[in-house]
Amino acid sequence: MTNVPVVSYARISADIRRDEHGVQDQHRLNRETAERHGWAVVHEYTDNDKSAAKADVVRDDFEAMLRALRAGELPDGTAVQGVVIVAEDRLARRPGDYERFVEAITYQDGRVFADARGTKDLYSEDTESMGLFGAVISKMEVRKMQRRMRRSHRTRAEQGLPVGGTRPFGWKPDRLTLDPEEARLVRQAVLDLIAGRSLHSITNQWRREGAKTSLGNEWTTPSLKLNVQNPRICGWREINGELVRDPAGNPVVGQWEPIVTPEQWMAVKNIFDARRGHYIHRDGRIGHILTPDFREPNYLLTGFLRCGRAKPDGSLCNTSLRVTHSKDCVQHIYICPGKTVGGCGGLGRRGDMVDLFISEAVLAKLEQVQLAASAAPAEWPGQAEYEGAKTRLEELRVQWTAGNITNELFFSTAPDLEKRIARLRTEAQGFTAATQRRQARSDTDITGIRRRWYLPEEEDGLPLTIKRSYIREALLAVIIYPSGKGRRKFNPDLLEPIWREG
Known part of the structure; x- marks a missing residue:
């Protein structure tokens, strides 16, 4: 042919x-x-x-x-x-x-x-x-090659050795020594997240400052999230979503220099874990719990303000206010949406004045109580129960390995202990996250917060998400009552902050 x-x-x-x-x-x-x-x-x-x-x-x-x-x-x-x-x-x-x-x-x-x-x-x-x-x-x-590679990864992880691949951001090419500038960025990002700043806001800042990934790409919100969620930054290692632990159940500590403490990493992990399945409906109803901002918001009090206009039956409208603009008003206006979208459409208030009054009220609250940081317990109350459950499980394994107990007894008892340990570990992480958050608040200079509150972000002002996190710590909501027909002088007495207890 x-x-x-x-x-x-x-x-x-x-x-x-x-x-x-x-x-x-x-x-x-x-x-x-x-x-x-x-x-x-x-x-x-x-x-x-x-x-x-x-x-x-x-x-x-x-x-x-x-x-x-x-x-x-x-x-x-x-x-x-x-x-x-x-x-x-x-x-x-x-x-x-x-x-x-x-x-x-x-x-x-x-x-x-x-x-x-x-x-x-x-x-x-x-x-x-x-x-x-x-x-x-x-x-x-x-x-066979895949199994050998998985075994190799597991062995290196259990020995605390770094793996190959792309250089992790924050470390030099040896994967052991910190890169001072990159490590500083990661450390500050973790502290900002604990303080309540959004990933979107941090990503925008990194892009403005010209920071690049280890591959030389622009940072995105998903890539930053992967970076701060990686337990490597606190010296630990994760495989398939699970921390690599030693026989005693403690996380294996790697040989590389950590960027943050394990407590700080667990605080960040807890923040993201808390967001799973939690959302806010379009009409303002809370699906589960009110979570920190996912993105950088445009206005200070979006989501906090509620309409206080009375309905014909005497109850309050209570619809979440939205933001609009008017040709004859330079500032934004908070308004109740129309009846077609669930509101009453009968209330509006000048946004800059509302923002100023609530900011001053929150700052005064911070100065007064420091968010009750000093009254928090220093140790997790469930630590003894957690350690006891781990000890009992290990003893059970030793007895089973030695042949002193039957398979039926071991496999009927061990799963319950493992579930209990997992639950307690989750509670411990939540307590650690709350402690880190309170610590960040107690270590903060309220005078410095007040000074930075009204500065533009490019002049060392607080990012909007961090301001909103302070407001969220202090307030549940703010009810705005109607001031009557026509234009009236701004009256702060028509704003009712609903403070958090404690």
Whole structure:
């Protein structure tokens, strides 16, 4: 057969080589093989750095090649009568993919196929069976490599050793020594999150300051969230969402320098854990609990203000106020939305004056009580119960390993103890988060807060999310009562702050 139009397929995966030069070498070998048999390569398909062993990886050129083989031609109408590759394990490592390839190439009679070893008759049942057997063996080898890699990761984690891959932000290339500037950014971000600042606000600041990820990319809110949630920043290690622990149940401490304390990291983790499943409805109703701001808000008291206008039945409207603007008013205005969206539409108040009065009230509250930080218990009350449960579980394991208790007793008792330990551990993390938050409040200079409260953020002013966190610590809501018809002088007596107890 001469001048048979065939296509070339090349794949360079991450475990072999990444560069395009390797792909070009494969295509060169494919062309030489085609010329040796008198075939002409009419198209080259390439899936660079795409694994053929993973089910969730889509190889676009592989799929395009199957479509061309089934149709017998390329999209431009050029005939296709065969395929040439370097090796079958570069074509498919999953039996299902190999079967799809054989079905596509044998959809019409007379097709040709070759690799570096020579031609193969895919119409022969023996050849197809050998190809499938090779794909199965290849898949088994991939699974062995994956298991060895997982065991290696687990062993290194249990020894507190750093792993390879991308340099973690905050550390130098040795992955052990802190990068002073990057570590400072991460440390401040953690402290800001504990104080109530939003991820969106911190991300914007980092982008303004020109900070880049360890790969040189712009920071985004998701990438920053991954960074501050990584237990590596406090010296711990996580695998598949679980902390790596020693036989006693304590987190393994890595050999790298930590950026923050474990208590600070747990406080941040608790913040994000508390947000799961919690939300605020569009009409202002609280789905579960009122959580910190997810994004940088535009106005200081959005979500705190409630309409105090009386309904015909004597009850309060109590709708969450929204922000609007008027042509004859420079400042924003808080208004009750119209009846079509659940409000009464009968109340509005000048926003700058409301913001000023509530700010002063909250600052006075901070100065007066310091958010009761000094009255908080120094130690978690459940520590003794937690340690006792861990001790009992370990004793149970020792007795079971020694054969002193039956399997039935061990497996009926251990799960309950494990659940109890997990519950207590969660409570401990919540207590730690609350303690860190109170500590951040008690260590704060209220005079400094007052000074920074009214400054623009670019002049060392407090970010809006941190101001809102102080308000949230002090207030549940603010009810605004109507002032009557027409324009009236601002009357702070018509604002009723609903303070948190304690």
